[in-house]
Amino acid sequence: MKPTVHDIAAHAGVSLATVDRVLNGRAGVREVTRLRVEEAVTALGFVRDVAAANLAKGRVYTFTFILPANDNSFMIGLRAEVEQAARRASGERMAIRIVDVPAFDTGALVAALEDAQAGMPDGVAFVAIDAAEVRAAAENLLAAGIAVVTLVSDLGGTARTHYAGIDNIAAGRTAGMLTGRFLSGRAGPVLPLAGSLMVRDHRERLQGFSAVMTERFPERAILAPVEGRDDPATAERMVEEALAAHGDLCGIYSFGAGNRGLIRAIERLPTQMRPVVILHELTDVTRLALVADLIDAVLNQDAGHEVRSAIRVLKAAADGSKVVEAQERIRIDIFLKDNLP
Amino acid sequence: MKPTVHDIAAHAGVSLATVDRVLNGRAGVREVTRLRVEEAVTALGFVRDVAAANLAKGRVYTFTFILPANDNSFMIGLRAEVEQAARRASGERMAIRIVDVPAFDTGALVAALEDAQAGMPDGVAFVAIDAAEVRAAAENLLAAGIAVVTLVSDLGGTARTHYAGIDNIAAGRTAGMLTGRFLSGRAGPVLPLAGSLMVRDHRERLQGFSAVMTERFPERAILAPVEGRDDPATAERMVEEALAAHGDLCGIYSFGAGNRGLIRAIERLPTQMRPVVILHELTDVTRLALVADLIDAVLNQDAGHEVRSAIRVLKAAADGSKVVEAQERIRIDIFLKDNLP
DNA sequence: CCAGATCTGAGGTACGTAAATCAAAATTTC
DNA sequence: GAAATTTTGATTTACGTACCTCAGATCTGG
Numbered sequence: 025m026k027p028t029v030h031d032i033a034a035h036a037g038v039s040l041a042t043v044d045r046v047l048n049g050r051a052g053v054r055e056v057t058r059l060r061v062e063e064a065v066t067a068l069g070f071v072r073d074v075a076a077a078n079l080a081k082g083r084v085y086t087f088t089f090i091l092p093a094n095d096n097s098f099m100i101g102l103r104a105e106v107e108q109a110a111r112r113a114s115g116e117r118m119a120i121r122i123v124d125v126p127a128f129d130t131g132a133l134v135a136a137l138e139d140a141q142a143g144m145p146d147g148v149a150f151v152a153i154d155a156a157e158v159r160a161a162a163e164n165l166l167a168a169g170i171a172v173v174t175l176v177s178d179l180g181g182t183a184r185t186h187y188a189g190i191d192n193i194a195a196g197r198t199a200g201m202l203t204g205r206f207l208s209g210r211a212g213p214v215l216p217l218a219g220s221l222m223v224r225d226h227r228e229r230l231q232g233f234s235a236v237m238t239e240r241f242p243e244r245a246i247l248a249p250v251e252g253r254d255d256p257a258t259a260e261r262m263v264e265e266a267l268a269a270h271g272d273l274c275g276i277y278s279f280g281a282g283n284r285g286l287i288r289a290i291e292r293l294p295t296q297m298r299p300v301v302i303l304h305e306l307t308d309v310t311r312l313a314l315v316a317d318l319i320d321a322v323l324n325q326d327a328g329h330e331v332r333s334a335i336r337v338l339k340a341a342a343d344g345s346k347v348v349e350a351q352e353r354i355r356i357d358i359f360l361k362d363n364l365p
Numbered sequence: 366m367k368p369t370v371h372d373i374a375a376h377a378g379v380s381l382a383t384v385d386r387v388l389n390g391r392a393g394v395r396e397v398t399r400l401r402v403e404e405a406v407t408a409l410g411f412v413r414d415v416a417a418a419n420l421a422k423g424r425v426y427t428f429t430f431i432l433p434a435n436d437n438s439f440m441i442g443l444r445a446e447v448e449q450a451a452r453r454a455s456g457e458r459m460a461i462r463i464v465d466v467p468a469f470d471t472g473a474l475v476a477a478l479e480d481a482q483a484g485m486p487d488g489v490a491f492v493a494i495d496a497a498e499v500r501a502a503a504e505n506l507l508a509a510g511i512a513v514v515t516l517v518s519d520l521g522g523t524a525r526t527h528y529a530g531i532d533n534i535a536a537g538r539t540a541g542m543l544t545g546r547f548l549s550g551r552a553g554p555v556l557p558l559a560g561s562l563m564v565r566d567h568r569e570r571l572q573g574f575s576a577v578m579t580e581r582f583p584e585r586a587i588l589a590p591v592e593g594r595d596d597p598a599t600a601e602r603m604v605e606e607a608l609a610a611h612g613d614l615c616g617i618y619s620f621g622a623g624n625r626g627l628i629r630a631i632e633r634l635p636t637q638m639r640p641v642v643i644l645h646e647l648t649d650v651t652r653l654a655l656v657a658d659l660i661d662a663v664l665n666q667d668a669g670h671e672v673r674s675a676i677r678v679l680k681a682a683a684d685g686s687k688v689v690e691a692q693e694r695i696r697i698d699i700f701l702k703d704n705l706p
Numbered sequence: 707c708c709a710g711a712t713c714t715g716a717g718g719t720a721c722g723t724a725a726a727t728c729a730a731a732a733t734t735t736c
Numbered sequence: 737g738a739a740a741t742t743t744t745g746a747t748t749t750a751c752g753t754a755c756c757t758c759a760g761a762t763c764t765g766g
Binding site for chain 2: 742743744745746747750752753
Binding site: 367369371381391415416417420421422423 | 725
């Protein structure tokens with residue numbers, strides 16, 4: 025059976041109180057005695073039962089999740105995942121507080137981070153905006169001994185404990201590869217459709233996409249990227265304009281939200297005129313479009329996985345344990361109509 | 366503060382014992398009383414503290430994993446994942462025993478299942494062979510109240526609690542779609558290369574592949590499937606023969622193991638003669654081949670995820686709790702060289 | 707050598723839940 | 737209607753660790 029503190033005490037020939045003093049680094053133990061206890065720990069392979077310890081301490085881990093009050097499907101889904109995780113977490117001595125901030129608002133995010141810090145939680149997870157002020161706020165959190173996990177969108181530098189999200193450059197590259205290969209034998213330019221090129225994820229996706237197109241498909245023309253502002257109506261207009269300007273447009277890589285508009289525009293085209301479309305995030309709308317052959321592939325990040333991973337990492341950071349690295353790597357899911365979940 | 370069983374008892378005006386009976390579904394509580402307790406649980410938002418519960422139960426879950434003593438990379442990796450999980454599990458009151466059986470040996474698997482049952486574990490996970498005797502053995506386990514999870518390869522029927530593996534038909538379909546699209550504009554037949562068509566997973570992959578090719582790419586010729594016996598040398602020879610017989614061979618879908626041989630055969634071909642190759646399982650060999658542009662895509666199932674999922678499901682079955690459905694769905698990972706982990 | 711400080715041991719309680727034991731009430735049986 | 741049986745409620749102990757108190761032991765310095 026697993027050894028307990030009692031076994032340690034017996035093996036070292038000391039009392040429970042002394043074992044406790046040694047284990048918890050309290051004063052009042054002679055060096056000789058301390059060594060004897062530590063030997064017993066090693067000899068028996070004692071590992072503190074964290075659950076029992078937390079129970080005794082009455083400790084509850086508190087984590088704060090700061091989420092943008094965005095109305096696109098992905099963010100709504102992410103929020104739902106956090107809420108669900110929060111419910112389950114409460115049974116595991118974790119209290120998760122959810123804080124909303126206006127989307128794309130650096131000031132509000134910084135304020136929320138400072139606010140969170142004031143509450144001295146064990147950890148904070150947030151969807152980062154890659155700005156110097158945010159980085160500074162994150163560094164403050166770290167300096168205060170609070171674990172920091174960026175969710176979905178990362179911060180530059182190392183002002184965080186962990187990033188729970190996909191590699192957006194790799195995602196862009198993957199989209200480029202799929203676009204290029206799916207288009208083999210078909211002539212015409214390709215349109216990159218961003219949400220906003222101000223946000224880091226979108227810039228990185230474009231960067232990866234452009235790199236692959238240049239390296240592997242140099243003959244293919246890439247149009248100047250346009251911004252759909254993560255808004256269906258704007259995206260729809262952008263696509264219409266591109267189609268009008270380039271009759272031979274044969275590919276679209278959409279790496280922002282607002283894909284409902286893009287899909288509407290595609291739907292109106294005669295089948296043989298439809299470009300190859302690769303876009304991000306599996307939602308009801310994009311799933312249906314994939315099934316209906318309106319689009320060709322969806323790159324996805326699993327919001328549930330990201331949230332669960334963030335929580336595991338925060339918890340591990342809080343009690344100084346290790347995580348299973350492979351489990352915390354967020355995959356870039358590629359969905360064709362045939363492998364939809 | 367979080368409500369405890371005491372709060373529930375007070376709020377419902379009953380004793381702790383009654384609350385306990387209701388929470389753990391034990392007999393001996395009048396319907397009216399049961400309802401009162403359940404109301405209190407809802408009203409106070411009570412969530413059972415799993416750590417305290419496990420502590421009190423002092424229960425150690427015992428699970429048996431039966432793995433084929435196969436020497437291919439995937440099975441070796443799977444085994445390593447089980448071993449790693451077993452180490453971590455011991456800190457969470459779970460004891461995992463690993464049992465080896467000869468690969469593809471129905472009798473040995475049945476014997477191992479019966480043997481496992483004799484030890485009365487809380488759950489058994491095994492890589493199934495889809496045979497009637499195995500199904501019967503699994504049903505015996507279930508009848509004895511032991512949770513049964515099939516790993517990687519499923520059983521027909523419902524003789525199991527859960528299947529921790531991918532949908533192989535969908536995987537085959539995905540491979541078909543990628544092959545067909547990557548080949549657009551290029552003429553020539555495609556070769557399906559199986560490990561063995563006697564095993565269910567391989568049959569299903571072929572079935573999915575063939576279905577998509579027929580539906581979506583009817584003009585493309587599909588050669589009769591050949592069996593590489595999961596052996597590199599055999600696979601290599603099969604590919605060589607196919608290349609000799611069909612000078613215009615332009616695609617290979619390999620859905621068994623032994624891909625080292627396939628890759629050797631491809632490597633010898635001049636670049637412009639190389640077929641589109643889609644295969645299964647990301648290993649050192651297939652990863653290198655992908656990076657070197659020798660193959661085009663790798664379909665993968667994450668062994669670590671499968672093992673962790675199997676354990677979560679077994680644990681949940683053992684103590685009658687629920688799992689996060691989405692977390693237990695094993696994805697078909699598609700890897701191009703650009704989204705390698 | 708004695709007072710004071712510093713170590714060590716023994717014992718207890720608490721955390722939140724599970725589960726066993728025991729007591730009381732309700733129901734059935736003869 | 738009393739005894740036997742079943743149902744329900746109350747109380748208590750245990751899990752492994754943290755942390756508290758108090759008493760005794762050992763070590764300081766004057």
